[in-house]
Amino acid sequence: MKRYEPPAGWTVQAYKFALDPTVTQVGGLRRNTGAARFAYNHMLRRVCAVKAQRAAEASYGVAEADLTPWQGWSLPDLRRTWNEIKHWVAPWWAECSKEAFNTGLANLSAALGNWHASRTGARKGRRMGWPRPKKKHAHRSARFTTGAIRVDPDYRHVVLPRLGRIRACESTRKLARRVQAGTAQILSATVSETAGRWFCSFQVAVRRTVGRPAHAPRTGRVVGVDAGIKHLAVLSTGELVPNPAPFKAALKKLGKAQRRASRRIGPFDPATKRKRTASNRWHRAQERVAKLHATVAAVRADSWHQLTTRLAQQFDTIVVENLHVAGMVRNRKLARSLTDAAPATLRRHLGYKTGWYGSTLHVADRWYPSSKTCSGCQTVKPKLSLAERTFDCTTCGMSLDRDVNAARNLAALVRHVDLELPGDAKTGRGAYVGPVRPAPAGGAAGREASRPSWVNAARQRTATDRVLTFAR
Structure with a gap:
């Protein structure tokens, strides 16, 4: 994806607000973030399958022109393939915003691009490995770039596509006043979950006047x-x-919480080396940690x-x-x-x-x-x-x-x-x-x-x- 370049005199800034969604809205948030994870994992498995198939065909001496067509990993290629297969791969796709699936595809395209750049020497730092599938209970997030994205004039609600009007735990006055004055323009919104709490981060292009506030004199x-x-x-x-x-201050509490979580029945049985259903107490212990x-x-x-x-x-x-x-x-x-x-x-x-x-x-x-x-x-x-x-x-x-x-x-x-x-x-x-x-x-x-x-x-x-x- 092409990086957004703000006009002269403007800068890109983030405004993050904690949300207070209802039970129904939490279900919608999890549904959209889960859709992003599903699209990421499914297209990653498809890319891996095509890569393995081409390698197997080449080992049998199949000509390059006769190999299985390669699955491109640029965002347009991934999106084109997803639109062709989503009706039978994810028949429930209409229940979620299209931006949720686009989030997963964009993340996969960036991950594969970074892997290729690291392998060819175009990326500095440690060599990156092949992307891994996202787990179900890992970090949940989804990014919205189109549709109804705004903060309400009452300074207490945010509006997101397919999710509607969600109450915020804090006032959105700072962002709302800038938008009303014409000195800020909302570019996108990202919803994410951290330790059971939901947040909404707005990416905003802001026209900022350089200067010091009156309450901060030069010392x-x-x-x-x-x-x-x-x-x-x-x-x-x-x-x-x-x-x-x-x-360091939380080490005592953290150690106690982790010891308690280790005694719960988790999703992996260390004795049989097999997966199993985790108990509710294990989930609560993990939330505490x-x-x-x-x-x-x-x-x-x-x-x-x-x-x-x-x-x-x-x-x-x-x-x-x-x-x-x-x-x-x-x-x-x-x-x-x-x-x-x-x-x-x-x-x-x-x-x-x-x-x-x-x-x-x-x-x-x-x-x-x-x-x-x-x-x-x-x-x-x-x-x-x-x-x-x-x-x-x-x-x-x-x-x-x-x-x-x-x-x-x-x-x-x-x-x-x-x-x-x-x-x-x-x-x-x-x-x-x-x-x-x-x-x-x-x-x-x-x-x-x-x-x-x-x-x-x-x-x-x-x-x-x-x-x-x-x-x-």
Whole structure:
């Protein structure tokens, strides 16, 4: 599917609301999300069958032109085939919205496309495996792009195709007023279920005016933010943002709920290695575990949203590190605490919020030793273990908290790069994402000569990662 490109001055944003559906409406929601899963699984089995049949025919020496016609996995091909077979494969198809089946076909097309791109080297990261069928009790979701999609003027209901008017648990005033004023246009709506609760997420094209709200005055020009584990973040101003550690706080309840669920009769018999009918108590125990995980995720997301919104509103320039979190979690002693803190969320949130409030985001080079460098005399320590929580400089005698010292070094990085920022990045109306370094005198030659060898090597490795993005 072609990605939607908003017009100039507009940005794509999501508005998510919790729903309060009736029993009948819950049945309709499950019916449509189940239709998406059914279309996904059926067409996946068809693609697998055609692939196996062609391989078998080729092993017998059948010519390429005489092989079974290939089942294309682009969205138009999958949709064309589905429309031809849906009358006898799913005679109940008229009870659901056509957008529900299109959701499953679009997801399958994307999954197969990603598998092919990963196999041919066009996709970075780990190699993706062949798509797997979706389970019945897995995550339920369906996306609507056409039909009656709107929020009611009473600010308490949403309207979806074939599902009708569904009450929301919270007010939809923010989105409704933007739509009425003509500064927002609803593109699609996605319904999903999380731990027994239903949500509706609207994808909206919004014309946003860049600026700071009146209740958030500027408190400083530059701030360095060092994400950590003991503290959610440490600012160069000396502020220590506490880490709620929601997963650690829920470990006792989660362990008790999982032990209780393991004693219930589940859908798989470990003795006979066969499937069986799960008991109602097993379903209730699984719902309890899912609710605990949903609470942990909600607390973590709320903490990061509050912090990143405050930073984007109160500071002109924000400097963060380019953390390699995937490599950091390989340390089994820190993996649980790192995933609980989710430090990569800081950069992702600030990437678009700085564009909303007119501030600028700088991402420091991944190889910059912010923790080993003295913020007073810029002396770099050759070694600094994780157990040393206080930075003691042997040159100038400064003693400072390790994380505060790193945050101050990050803030000092942008003092000499203002003249190097391209375009509108100097005005603060965007987010400059890329490695930043102090710029000594002497032009490009002077800068190259004054850098240590590890800096030049790191710059060569990250040359392709320098991106300039503007979130309008």
